[in-house]
Amino acid sequence: MELLDIITDETVFIGLEASSQEECLQAMAGGMEKAGILSNKDVYIAAVAEREHKGSTGIGFGVAIPHGKSSGVQTPGLAFARLKSPVEWNSLDGKPVQLVFLIGVxxxxxxxxxxxxxxxxxxxxVHAEFREKMLAVNSTAELYQVLQAI
Amino acid sequence: MKKILAVTACPTGIAHTYMAAEALGQAAVEKQVDIKIETRGAVGVENELSEADIAEAYAIIIAAETDVGEARFDGKAILKVAIGEAIKDPGKVIDQAMALPPTTPKVIDQAVKNREERSFQVTGPYKHLMTGVSYMLPIVVAGGLMIAVSFIFGIEAFKEQGTLAEALMTIGGGSAFALMVPMLAGFIAFSIAEKPGLAPGLIGGMLATKTGAGFLGGIIAGFLAGYVVQFMKTYIKLPKNFAGLLPILIIPFVGSAVVGLLMIYVVGTPVKAIMDGFSGWLANLGAGNAALLGLVLGAMMAFDMGGPVNKAAYTFAIGLLGTGFYGPIAAVMAAGMTPPLGIWLATLLAPRKFSAEEREAGKAAGVLGISFITEGAIPFAAADPFRVIPSIMIGSAVTGALSMAFGATLRAPHGGIFVLMIPNAVGNLGMYVISLIAGTVVTALILSVVKKKKAEV
Structure with missing residues (x-):
């Protein structure tokens, strides 16, 4: 099992344009729905939002990993977005977020x-070196290359 | 090197649990700190901290938003942080943990811990009996002390209608002591068969009191109720619609009927005869036999310092206290006080035979001793059992025998030296104190002779 098995072209968003956390999540969940990861997008988004509500998943360093364990998820999956411009995420370090990993379980x-x-x-x-590589990613192919190394 | 432990957990168990673990691990490597991290996430508990890990750890970091079973870390330096904090600034978290004031296991804590661990370890009928005793004990203490206080006004003061002494006697003797045997029986049954066992057990215990089968009858009633109910729970199978009737109707009714009838028609009379015979024997005990009983009880108190043998002697004496015999409990309490007291005295008499640490611990043992916490002797006995245990047994046997021979009595079941200050609570107080001192001195002298000199000092 590799990370590449649970991420597909439909769930990779390089240079995603979103003006808010919500917009970003909607777009990414849309991709997950298309890829057949979700059975009910609204239920899933609600679970993700609830998790955010309990405590931000913005872990600092411009990275967020929103996630939801929900009956709206069919198979475990991952969506990735590098945002065109950072959005506010209530991160631990207060900085806006540019890399988003959305996880569905x-x-x-x-x-x-x-x-x-x-x-x-x-x-x-958690490792700075890995985050730097992710931030430098410019295409889906490059992303796959970095993820393959996990 | 200081070893640090950490536990990480979060509700979803996918992201934060592991990021915090990774971050702490990374920071520990940078700081060259030895760390072990337990993760409690979606794949269960991984890298679980063992008892040995916990024992040797300097401090424990808990970075969790869910329960992590904190009780296992009791007595350790614990740093609790938000899980985000551990991810964002793991270095600082580790520094904080390293800067926690060190905890050293204290003799008193250890004694208490030993006591608790033992109650966890025991199983089977002994555990049930001890559960019963432990639930009964507060009632005995409340009742015994209440009666002791009533004696402040004079031994016969409670016979005067409308006085405070009479009220106290009604609380202690009339109410608390009346509940003693039912509580014992009820909670023996509770320990065996859980909640459904309680009612038949309480009722059986009450019958033991009423039929004169007393303490012994109560123990029998408790086990009887427990096993009868356990049997009913296991073997009575009802159709689903009626299953709800089992705990609320059938077990209370049938269980109590079975236990009650057995108590009245089968158990009550012979056990009453045994109790009466025993009471008669105790009442007419000559000084020699009394001393022998005290000797045996005393040695038992010291043998395992709070363990099963000690508890057996204590339980026996409590039962007699409830039946109106105040001698054995006096002997047992004094004999339970001398082991730690004797050790404390030995550390003063022969300081060269104890390490600096032991001499310090000796003071704590002294405090435990005057409070009748025999467990205070455990650290010393554990370090050198073959010299210490015989020494304290001899001292306790001397105290027990003297206390019984002098006819010292005690109306309260606990309290150590403090209960001696209540007027009239102790009968033949002067000789009782002498018994106590004699055993303490004997213990200390034997220890001073048999203990080996420490190389250091």
Whole structure:
């Protein structure tokens, strides 16, 4: 199982134009819906919003990893966006966000291989070097290259 | 090197749990701090902290938004941070943890911990009995002390209608002590069969009191109720529609009927005979036999310092206290006080035979001793069991035997030296104090002789 198995062209947004967190999430979830990851986009977005409400997923360094465990998710999946201009995310360090990893996990998915790969991604994001590589990504192909290395 | 532990957890268990773990791990490497991190996320608990890890850790960082089972870290330096804090500034979090004031396991904490651990470890009938005793104890303490206070006004003062002494006696003797055996039986049954066991157990215990089967009858009633109810819970299968009747109607009714009838027609009479015989024997105990009983009880108190043997002697004495025999409880309490007291005295008499740490711990043991917490001797006994345990057993046996031989009595079941200050609570106070001192001195002298000299000092 690799990260590339759960991300598709439809869920990669390089240079996404969004003026708010909500707009950004809507666009990315739209891609996940198209890719067949979501069974009910609204239910999923609500779960993501609730998670944000409990505490921002903006982990600092311009990165956010919104996520939702929801019955609106069919199979575990990942969407990636590099925003054209940073948006406000209530991040831990107060800085706006430019890289967004949106994670979707079905309600009943504990312990499954997809989860493990998403956990690996979470761990990776803590490292500055990895984040710099992600920020430098300019095309879907380049993104895949970086993600493949996980 | 200081070792640090951390636990990370978040509600979803996908992102923050692991980012915090990664961030802390990375920062620890940079700071050259030895760290182990437990993650509690969507894939369960990983890299779980063992008891050994916790024991040797300097401090524990908890970066979590959910429960992480904190009780296991009791007594450790703990730093709680928001999980975001651990991700954003892991270096600072580690610095804070390293800067926590060090915790050293204290003798008193250790004694308490030993006590708790033991109650966790025991199983089977002994555990049930101890559960019953532990629920009964507060009632005995409340009742015993209430009666002791009533004696301040004079031993016979409660016979005067309308006085405070009479009121106190009604609270202590009339009410608290009346509940003693039912509580014991009820919670033995509760320990065996959980909630459904309680009603038949309480009722059986009450019958034990009424039929004169007393304390012993109460223990039998408790086990009887517990196992009868457990049997009913296991073997009675009702159709689904009626299943709800089992705990609320059938078990309380049938269980209590079975236990109650057995108590009245089968158990009550022979056990009453045993109790009466035993009471008669105790009442007419010559000084020699009394001393022998005190000797055995005393040695038992010191043998395992709060363990099963100690509790057996104590429970026995409590039962007699409830039946109106105040001698054994006096012997048992004094004998339970001498082990830590004797050790404390030994650290003063023969300082060269104890490490600096032990001499310090000796003071704490002294405090525990005057409070009748025998467990205070455990750290010393654990370090050198073959010298310490026989020494304290001999001292306690001396105290127990003297206390019984002098006919010292005690109307309260606990309280250590403090209960001695209540007028009339202790019968033959002067000789009781002498018994206590004698055992303490004997323990200390034996220890001073048998303990090996410490190389250091």
């Amino acid at each position: 079905p309600e009943e998915a504990a312990g499954d291989a997809h989860i493990k790969i998403l956990i690996a991604l979470s761990r990776k994001l």
